[in-house]
Amino acid sequence: MNPTADRIGNEVERAIARSIKGLEYFASPAPVVGHTPKDVVFERGTLHLYHYRPVADEIYRIPILIVMATSNRGYILDLAPGQSFVEYMIGRGYDVYLIDWSPPTAADRELRFEDYTLRFIPECVERVREDSGEHDVTVIGYCMGGVLAVMWAALHPDDQPANLVCFTTPIDFSQMELFAKWSDKRYFDVDRLVDATGNVPSELIFTSFEMLRPATRIAGQVQLWENMWDESFVRSFRAFERWSTDTLPLAGEYFRETIKELIWENRLHKNELVIGGRRADVTSITAPLLHAMAEHDHIVPYAAAKPLIGLVGSADKEEIVLKGGHVSLVAGPNAVKRLWPRLDAWLGVRSV
Amino acid sequence: MAEKDQDPLAPWREMLSQWEQNVNALANRTMGSEEYSSSMNGAMGATLKLQETMRQFMAAYLASANLPSRSEVLGIAERLGGVEAKLDRISALLERIAQAKPGEAPAPAPARPRPPRTKSPPSTEPAA
Numbered sequence: 001m002n003p004t005a006d007r008i009g010n011e012v013e014r015a016i017a018r019s020i021k022g023l024e025y026f027a028s029p030a031p032v033v034g035h036t037p038k039d040v041v042f043e044r045g046t047l048h049l050y051h052y053r054p055v056a057d058e059i060y061r062i063p064i065l066i067v068m069a070t071s072n073r074g075y076i077l078d079l080a081p082g083q084s085f086v087e088y089m090i091g092r093g094y095d096v097y098l099i100d101w102s103p104p105t106a107a108d109r110e111l112r113f114e115d116y117t118l119r120f121i122p123e124c125v126e127r128v129r130e131d132s133g134e135h136d137v138t139v140i141g142y143c144m145g146g147v148l149a150v151m152w153a154a155l156h157p158d159d160q161p162a163n164l165v166c167f168t169t170p171i172d173f174s175q176m177e178l179f180a181k182w183s184d185k186r187y188f189d190v191d192r193l194v195d196a197t198g199n200v201p202s203e204l205i206f207t208s209f210e211m212l213r214p215a216t217r218i219a220g221q222v223q224l225w226e227n228m229w230d231e232s233f234v235r236s237f238r239a240f241e242r243w244s245t246d247t248l249p250l251a252g253e254y255f256r257e258t259i260k261e262l263i264w265e266n267r268l269h270k271n272e273l274v275i276g277g278r279r280a281d282v283t284s285i286t287a288p289l290l291h292a293m294a295e296h297d298h299i300v301p302y303a304a305a306k307p308l309i310g311l312v313g314s315a316d317k318e319e320i321v322l323k324g325g326h327v328s329l330v331a332g333p334n335a336v337k338r339l340w341p342r343l344d345a346w347l348g349v350r351s352v
Numbered sequence: 353m354a355e356k357d358q359d360p361l362a363p364w365r366e367m368l369s370q371w372e373q374n375v376n377a378l379a380n381r382t383m384g385s386e387e388y389s390s391s392m393n394g395a396m397g398a399t400l401k402l403q404e405t406m407r408q409f410m411a412a413y414l415a416s417a418n419l420p421s422r423s424e425v426l427g428i429a430e431r432l433g434g435v436e437a438k439l440d441r442i443s444a445l446l447e448r449i450a451q452a453k454p455g456e457a458p459a460p461a462p463a464r465p466r467p468p469r470t471k472s473p474p475s476t477e478p479a480a
Contacts, residue, residue: 007359057467095466106423181384181386184386187389211383213376215371215379219368219369219372223368
């Protein structure tokens with residue numbers, strides 16, 4: 001057979017399948033996400049602490065507590081069977097807890113850094129200790145979840161996590177160039193925004209992320225159409241699409257502090273951030289630290305994330321830079337091959 | 353590689369990828385300018401002002417019509433959420449009390465069986 005004729009034949013078959021499945025796509029319901037069985041351990045307003053049911057015959061002694069980013073839903077870490085970070089970790093014998101956030105209500109508009117770092121995370125750590133019967137806890141933070149985990153660890157030098165793992169965690173906010181320019185204090189009136197809206201609407205958060213790569217959504221739709229014949233591609237695309245548009249509003253005061261303390265004054269990087277009257281001294285972090293970053297991260301560029309390793313006082317610390325972007329680092333088919341096995345290799349020996 | 357050479361849509365895919373990169377780069381340059389920050393925040397300020405005016409107008413209108421405002425409804429919803437959560441806890445406790453034998457304290461919530469915490473990593477050497 002002529003290979004070119006074969007190829008054209010394949011393309012014709014795909015075009016037909018694309019048209020049929022294209023119709024199915026518009027008629028089918030949204031993909032199911034967050035399928036791994038879990039129990040609610042603790043809830044308080046916007047905070048939900050989940051425990052994923054172990055599946056291994058024996059598990060590592062030290063449980064893991066994951067702190068999700070405040071702007072997005074936690075199901076990115078449990079997207080679909082075979083593409084779930086949580087499923088992978090419990091399959092490898094870890095005992096996994098996760099802090100997820102729901103949209104803050106009007107009553108949550110006053111939440112500040114101190115609520116997250118002196119109340120929410122410490123309470124969850126205590127719940128994990130009670131529930132697991134282990135005092136040692138590994139804490140993993142993703143993006144702003146990593147920032148909160150770093151703040152918490154910096155505020156608790158005498159109660160460190162057994163291990164601290166950060167995924168794409170910004171420290172030097174002056175290097176988040178577009179965000180810094182959009183929130184230029186000469187033009188951006190954060191007080192007016194927060195005073196007028198209470199909680200900052202999810203549409204604004206979503207638009208900020210979208211504007212970093214305005215052409216990517218259109219190119220993604222074209223790719224979707226091109227791959228409409230491929231069910232696994234479509235399933236994965238829809239799950240990611242659902243997640244990326246499912247951004248959360250941010251508590252007003254928390255947003256105000258993020259802009260003023262982190263983006264305008266860059267206090268975390270300068271190591272002069274004060275939370276609830278206490279200095280969050282990043283150099284006082286002594287827990288073993290792993291910081292995983294992505295080569296092509298357009299949200300948290302490498303330059304914004306890399307200072308963390310240099311700042312902390314940990315003797316045992318390592319950074320890894322892997323191929324991928326802000327989301328594909330932690331979720332999806334590439335994460336299965338890249339980040340997750342690296343994390344397992346690093347964390348397994350430190351979880352006994 | 354050979355398969356890529358035979359792919360009739362390869363130039364199209366390449367073009368799409370190039371277009372995406374070029375548009376993103378151009379947009380980032382445009383949106384990274386001071387003029388853009390100034391005009392974007394100016395537009396946001398105008399929108400907020402309009403929203404604020406509308407909110408004040410609506411609040412006054414709803415008060416005059418003896419109707420609750422959005423913030424009051426949200427406040428009620430918040431309290432309702434708290435009441436529901438408390439009811440869940442009370443009903444769970446009542447179920448345990450109902451199942452307990454007369455004169456006995458209610459049993460604590462049933463614990464889910466947990467595997468032993470004895471796992472060791474496949475290799476004892478830290479990863480390089």
